[in-house]
Amino acid sequence: MSSIRIEGNRELCGRIKVQGSKNAALPILAATILIPGTTILENCPAIKDVELMLKLLESMGCHTERNGGQLKIDASRTAQCHLKKEYIEGMRSSIILLGAMLGRFGEAHIGYPGGCVIGERPINYHLEALRALGAGIRIEEGQIIAEAEKLKGSTIHFAISSVGATENAILAAVAAEGMTILENAAIEPEITALCGFLRLAGAKIEGIGTRTLRITGSPLHETNYFVPYDRIVAGTYLLAAAAAGGDVVVEHAPAEELKELIKCLKNMEIDLYQHDDGIEVISDRNYQALPHLVTAEYPGFATDLQPQLAAVLTCAKGNSMIEEKIFDNRFGYAAELAKMGASVRIQDRCLFIKGTSGLQGNLLEAKDLRGGAALILAGLMAEGITRIDGCGFVERGYEDIVRDLSSVGAKISYC
Numbered sequence: 001m002s003s004i005r006i007e008g009n010r011e012l013c014g015r016i017k018v019q020g021s022k023n024a025a026l027p028i029l030a031a032t033i034l035i036p037g038t039t040i041l042e043n044c045p046a047i048k049d050v051e052l053m054l055k056l057l058e059s060m061g062c063h064t065e066r067n068g069g070q071l072k073i074d075a076s077r078t079a080q081c082h083l084k085k086e087y088i089e090g091m092r093s094s095i096i097l098l099g100a101m102l103g104r105f106g107e108a109h110i111g112y113p114g115g116c117v118i119g120e121r122p123i124n125y126h127l128e129a130l131r132a133l134g135a136g137i138r139i140e141e142g143q144i145i146a147e148a149e150k151l152k153g154s155t156i157h158f159a160i161s162s163v164g165a166t167e168n169a170i171l172a173a174v175a176a177e178g179m180t181i182l183e184n185a186a187i188e189p190e191i192t193a194l195c196g197f198l199r200l201a202g203a204k205i206e207g208i209g210t211r212t213l214r215i216t217g218s219p220l221h222e223t224n225y226f227v228p229y230d231r232i233v234a235g236t237y238l239l240a241a242a243a244a245g246g247d248v249v250v251e252h253a254p255a256e257e258l259k260e261l262i263k264c265l266k267n268m269e270i271d272l273y274q275h276d277d278g279i280e281v282i283s284d285r286n287y288q289a290l291p292h293l294v295t296a297e298y299p300g301f302a303t304d305l306q307p308q309l310a311a312v313l314t315c316a317k318g319n320s321m322i323e324e325k326i327f328d329n330r331f332g333y334a335a336e337l338a339k340m341g342a343s344v345r346i347q348d349r350c351l352f353i354k355g356t357s358g359l360q361g362n363l364l365e366a367k368d369l370r371g372g373a374a375l376i377l378a379g380l381m382a383e384g385i386t387r388i389d390g391c392g393f394v395e396r397g398y399e400d401i402v403r404d405l406s407s408v409g410a411k412i413s414y415c
């Protein structure tokens with residue numbers, strides 16, 4: 001796994017580009033197996049998780065071709081198969097293939113995606129939803145075996161608005177006979193993107209962007225789609241500029257989807273300007289703490305930006321507290337921040353941060369994707385040199401964070 005070296009305490013200046021969204025691209029790629037023809041996706045990020053999803057699609061017989069940000073997926077000739085354990089276990093979102101495979105093949109054999117370092121990640125709501133649509137599902141030796149001669153529309157009420165379970169249900173519902181009603185569905189922008197893509201491909205979906213989706217099964221056809229910009233990558237770069245100081249425009253940052261982060265940055269007294277082509281951050285590194293921030297489902301504050309914001313708050317004026325409501329173990333990065341002199345304390349699902357006047361570079365280890373990004377931001381703020389091992393995790397979601405941050409003047413390199 002690659003390591004990253006940062007010489008910190010340098011202002012950032014210029015324009016930084018944002019890639020296409022990981023969490024929109026992954027379910028859309030899974031959806032392409034429902035289309036017996038060629039899908040063309042523009043702005044598809046070149047990240048590890050996407051490459052892994054492509055390998056999974058190829059093992060089912062899809063032909064895939066990348067040309068810069070454009071991906072062509074030809075799913076004319078596909079077949080159900082046993083998917084490689086290492087690919088399935090390589091990322092959590094392989095589970096979204098379950099609904100799509102059931103829709104295309106009427107059966108699916110897929111390994112269990114397992115838990116991960118940010119907390120327990122069960123799939124009970126995914127399986128419940130697919131069962132409600134008529135799938136028979138059993139678990140044998142760690143394999144999920146799902147079968148459905150015919151998927152049938154049904155009403156599903158989600159106990160919690162799970163992003164992945166909503167996606168799985170949508171993918172199976174577009175291939176089901178009749179109408180499916182999804183109640184208390186997730187409304188993250190990535191769900192809206194998946195529905196928008198499917199609609200372009202001929203799916204009948206009403207209520208997009210609301211907690212109740214009505215989906216009527218219908219045949220899908222070939223289509224082209226532009227993957228939206230990644231709100232979490234955009235948020236990470238806004239926070240990088242706030243932390244390091246300087247004047248940076250984050251191009252294509254989706255302001256509407258980043259409303260909660262923008263509110264936080266304003267409360268921290270960091271200057272932000274919305275332009276037609278992006279958001280500008282001007283920071284002199286003098287910013288206030290946030291007394292109580294709670295992560296929540298969309299439109300609340302995104303859990304995927306929680307670690308990066310926490311890193312920035314280590315040098316705020318005053319004390320901050322972050323309550324993590326989505327995952328039960330998403331403060332793994334805090335011990336690494338403490339090695340740099342940050343004053344952090346975890347209690348249950350809360351992280352208490354006492355603002356300090358500065359961090360000191362150190363040797364750190366990334367343990368997950370967003371936690372790794374948080375350590376990179378801390379490295380930008382710190383005095384001296386920071387080396388972060390385990391940055392392969394970061395490559396799962398960021399095309400090239402070293403390239404992007406270098407483009408605005410950061411002294412950052414792979415080592």
Ligand code: EPU
Nearest residue numbers: 023093120121122123124125126162163164304326327369
């Ligand atoms: N949950 C259950 N049972 C289920 C499904 C979820 O108990 O069947 C629980 C989870 O354990 C978790 C909560 O519900 O505590 C929310 O999980 P959700 O299903 O909404 O999340 P996900 O689909 O597994 C997606 C993103 C995550 C992001 C979350 C929340 C993708 C590929 N992943 O995960 O992104 O944090 O939604 O917004 O879309 C990341 O990009 O770094 C990342 C972790």
